[in-house]
Amino acid sequence: MPTNRRAAPALVALLVALALPAAARAEPGPVLSDYPDDDGKALLVEWPAPAAAEPAGTKYDIEIADADAPDRTGPAAKLPAGTRYAEDLPEVYGFGAGRARYAVKIDRAPPAAEGDAAADLTPGRSYVVLLTRIEPDGTRTTLGRSAAAVPKGDLFDTRKINNIVFLLLFGGALVWLTEQARRNPEGMFVRRIPGLEALDEAVGRATEMGRPVFFVHGLAGISSISTVAAVNILGKVGEKIAEYGTAFRVTNRDPVVMAISEETVKESYLRAGRPDLYRDESIVYVSDDQFAYAAAVEGMMVREKPASNLFFGYFFAESLLLTETGAATGAIQIAGTDAYTQLPFFITTCDYTLMGEELYAASAYLSRNPKLLASLKTMDAGKAAILAYLLAGALLTTLGVPFLRNLATVF
Amino acid sequence: MKRTVPLIVAFTAGLFGCLVQYVPHAAAQDALSAAVTWDRIIAAFAAFLGIGSLVFAHVRRVERRQAGWGYSAVLLFGFALMVVAGLYNGGTGPFAAEVNAYPDGTPTPMTWLFRYVLKPASATMFSILAFFMASAAYRTFRARTVSAALLLTAALIVMIGRVPVGAWISPALPELTQWLMDVPNAAVKRAIFLGTGLGVIATSLRIVFGVERAYLGGD
Numbered sequence: 001m002p003t004n005r006r007a008a009p010a011l012v013a014l015l016v017a018l019a020l021p022a023a024a025r026a027e028p029g030p031v032l033s034d035y036p037d038d039d040g041k042a043l044l045v046e047w048p049a050p051a052a053a054e055p056a057g058t059k060y061d062i063e064i065a066d067a068d069a070p071d072r073t074g075p076a077a078k079l080p081a082g083t084r085y086a087e088d089l090p091e092v093y094g095f096g097a098g099r100a101r102y103a104v105k106i107d108r109a110p111p112a113a114e115g116d117a118a119a120d121l122t123p124g125r126s127y128v129v130l131l132t133r134i135e136p137d138g139t140r141t142t143l144g145r146s147a148a149a150v151p152k153g154d155l156f157d158t159r160k161i162n163n164i165v166f167l168l169l170f171g172g173a174l175v176w177l178t179e180q181a182r183r184n185p186e187g188m189f190v191r192r193i194p195g196l197e198a199l200d201e202a203v204g205r206a207t208e209m210g211r212p213v214f215f216v217h218g219l220a221g222i223s224s225i226s227t228v229a230a231v232n233i234l235g236k237v238g239e240k241i242a243e244y245g246t247a248f249r250v251t252n253r254d255p256v257v258m259a260i261s262e263e264t265v266k267e268s269y270l271r272a273g274r275p276d277l278y279r280d281e282s283i284v285y286v287s288d289d290q291f292a293y294a295a296a297v298e299g300m301m302v303r304e305k306p307a308s309n310l311f312f313g314y315f316f317a318e319s320l321l322l323t324e325t326g327a328a329t330g331a332i333q334i335a336g337t338d339a340y341t342q343l344p345f346f347i348t349t350c351d352y353t354l355m356g357e358e359l360y361a362a363s364a365y366l367s368r369n370p371k372l373l374a375s376l377k378t379m380d381a382g383k384a385a386i387l388a389y390l391l392a393g394a395l396l397t398t399l400g401v402p403f404l405r406n407l408a409t410v411f
Numbered sequence: 412m413k414r415t416v417p418l419i420v421a422f423t424a425g426l427f428g429c430l431v432q433y434v435p436h437a438a439a440q441d442a443l444s445a446a447v448t449w450d451r452i453i454a455a456f457a458a459f460l461g462i463g464s465l466v467f468a469h470v471r472r473v474e475r476r477q478a479g480w481g482y483s484a485v486l487l488f489g490f491a492l493m494v495v496a497g498l499y500n501g502g503t504g505p506f507a508a509e510v511n512a513y514p515d516g517t518p519t520p521m522t523w524l525f526r527y528v529l530k531p532a533s534a535t536m537f538s539i540l541a542f543f544m545a546s547a548a549y550r551t552f553r554a555r556t557v558s559a560a561l562l563l564t565a566a567l568i569v570m571i572g573r574v575p576v577g578a579w580i581s582p583a584l585p586e587l588t589q590w591l592m593d594v595p596n597a598a599v600k601r602a603i604f605l606g607t608g609l610g611v612i613a614t615s616l617r618i619v620f621g622v623e624r625a626y627l628g629g630d
Binding site (some may be wrong): 036037039040041072105119127153154155156158161163164167168170171174186189221223225228231232235252254255256258259263284285286287288290291292299303307317318319320321323324338340344345348349355356357359360361363371372376378382383386388 | 537604
């Protein structure tokens with residue numbers, strides 16, 4: 001023990017210097033903040049991860065309490081050490097955030113009373129969290145209580161900026177190409193779509209044979225784009241049928257689609273100058289049950305033996321039942337669907353099949369309206385752009401630069 | 412007016428539906444939920460349109476003794492039977508909660524009809540698919556062109572590779588089957604999705620901005 005007077009302050013200084021790193025090594029508490037880009041029912045808890053690996057079996061326990069009653073806590077989250085780092089929330093921290101920090105989303109509020117179940121967090125209400133580490137032997141070490149934070153709803157989801165930019169670019173291209181189409185309608189080339197070209201042939205065949213044309217809607221309602229496309233085709237087919245005076249049957253699985261089909265066909269007959277030929281009983285609601293619909297339409301096909309069957313819309317398992325029965329009756333069949341699972345069945349049993357976007361192109365193809373043709377061109381431009389993006393992104397990702405891949409992430 | 416009001420409604424609803432996807436605030440999401448609920452209620456009322464059309468069409472056919480009127484009579488009988496069973500509701504009437512079984516566990520008439528008539532009929536229709544697939548395959552899988560030959564070969568590999576006898580013939584068959592499903596099939600599926608996705612966006616924009624008007628009943 002030094003007895004020199006100068007040595008005593010030096011010794012005290014040495015002792016303080018030795019104590020300081022220990023103080024600096026004391027565990028910092030959790031930081032609580034509002035979870036970004038949400039409806040105001042979640043909070044984000046962060047705390048630094050220790051540099052050294054934590055022993056196996058270590059866990060963290062997060063409890064939440066109202067800021068007004070910090071002692072009445074409820075469970076918020078429990079997680080094993082080594083999981084749920086900042087890098088696991090790229091929508092918050094971006095990609096490559098690493099493992100220097102834990103980041104946990106919590107969305108459970110403390111129970112209102114003892115024994116109550118957990119509820120959602122209330123936007124605008126102030127909460128605090130208590131973070132505890134549980135060692136493998138069960139020892140609990142309180143790491144700290146956070147400052148209060150308030151969850152709030154956000155008016156714009158910044159995670160979807162990539163989505164809105166794409167939509168604006170696509171919309172901008174649509175506007176520009178529509179203007180180009182208006183100035184030069186002859187310049188809008190569209191390749192031949194055999195299925196749509198064959199519609200005239202199908203109606204003509206039915207007229208010659210004196211047998212009806214069956215138009216079979218898919219199972220989806222009017223909110224499905226494929227049904228809208230089917231109604232477009234129905235309008236054009238109806239006009240042709242009215243001109244030729246051919247018998248016509250339109251089967252529907254949805255009452256709203258039936259009502260729209262009635263109006264569409266009535267308009268078609270009116271445009272063709274043959275409103276007297278329109279019959280209400282041509283457009284029938286069959287059933288909203290999948291196989292009842294299929295059974296009924298098949299029965300109609302077998303009894304009435306249509307010369308042409310047109311299947312347009314979204315189909316499920318009944319597609320093969322319908323088309324195979326139609327093929328057995330000797331009808332010419334044209335199908336169009338965006339249900340990729342049913343495309344193989346239509347291709348094998350129908351004479352012509354419109355696949356996916358060819359169905360959506362029908363209204364533009366049949367009407368040759370410049371505005372509609374412009375939307376086809378926009379689809380093609382979008383596809384070209386996406387193809388280029390895919391190639392560039394795949395190449396860059398292979399070279400270890402995932403920027404383009406990350407940019408296209410959907411959250 | 413007859414066309415302008417629906418176009419305005421379509422534009423407003425379309426714009427709302429699009430914008431609300433980018434607004435996570437609870438008020439926007441609650442508004443969207445309410446709109447979806449209204450849509451379901453309107454669709455439920457639309458069911459009466461369909462029922463009316465169905466009943467009147469088949470009653471007319473029975474009255475006029477048109478070809479196949481017997482089937483219409485069967486349909487009307489089945490329709491009436493289900494309606495009566497549903498309204499009976501196990502003896503509790505149409506305004507009580509749905510009753511599926513009596514206290515002793517016996518199914519109510521509605522449940523019995525659903526379980527022992529409707530479901531077996533649906534299952535029967537579904538089971539016919541296997542035979543229809545076989546007949547479609549027999550008729551279609553002819554190697555007339557290069558693409559048809561490719562289709563035939565791929566179909567044979569997948570069909571045999573998916574059943575245990577495929578692995579017995581050669582362990583490479585199931586692997587080749589899986590490769591066909593994972594690589595060329597998945598690639599084409601994604602290509603179709605890509606085209607379909609862009610088509611949906613383009614058609615939706617056409618409807619929202621009033622360029623596409625077929626849903627109004629005509630051009």
